[in-house]
Amino acid sequence: MSEPCIFCEIIARRATASFVAESDLAIAFLTIGPLREGHALVIPKRHVVEVPDAAARELGAVFALGQEVAIRQRRTLGSHGETLFLASGAAGEQSVFHMHLHVVPRHDGDGIGLAAWWGTKMHRAERAALDATAARLRA
Numbered sequence: 414m415s416e417p418c419i420f421c422e423i424i425a426r427r428a429t430a431s432f433v434a435e436s437d438l439a440i441a442f443l444t445i446g447p448l449r450e451g452h453a454l455v456i457p458k459r460h461v462v463e464v465p466d467a468a469a470r471e472l473g474a475v476f477a478l479g480q481e482v483a484i485r486q487r488r489t490l491g492s493h494g495e496t497l498f499l500a501s502g503a504a505g506e507q508s509v510f511h512m513h514l515h516v517v518p519r520h521d522g523d524g525i526g527l528a529a530w531w532g533t534k535m536h537r538a539e540r541a542a543l544d545a546t547a548a549r550l551r552a
């Protein structure tokens with residue numbers, strides 16, 4: 414028998430979590446490993462592993478609840494921005510294999526440095542290469 418999914422255990426209230434918000438298809442709670450106070454995870458209530466496994470309505474529910482969490486973070490914690498982050502699949506560096514959207518409350522100059530990190534990883538693509546890849550993705 415495989416290990417129970419910790420997020421499904423949280424949904425079933427067999428594992429503890431600090432809940433923030435809930436809708437028909439999604440639920441939000443605080444991560445035990447926050448980057449900042451109020452850092453929440455939003456998950457579909459159904460056991461969905463990765464992005465391709467989710468129904469469109471589940472993705473919509475997760476992002477809609479993520480928006481509600483962001484609004485609550487701004488109102489109660491004084492954040493004035495947020496970073497939404499979703500790692501999908503082992504290659505996408507997903508850690509818990511029940512799809513989850515991170516909603517990280519952000520403040521000016523909070524030192525997380527996402528843009529700086531991004532700048533070290535990105536490269537400038539040529540238009541011809543972009544067009545060729547886009548054509549493959551449209552096929």
Ligand SMILES: [Zn+2]
Pocket residue numbers: 418419420421422459460461510511
């Ligand atoms: Zn699960």
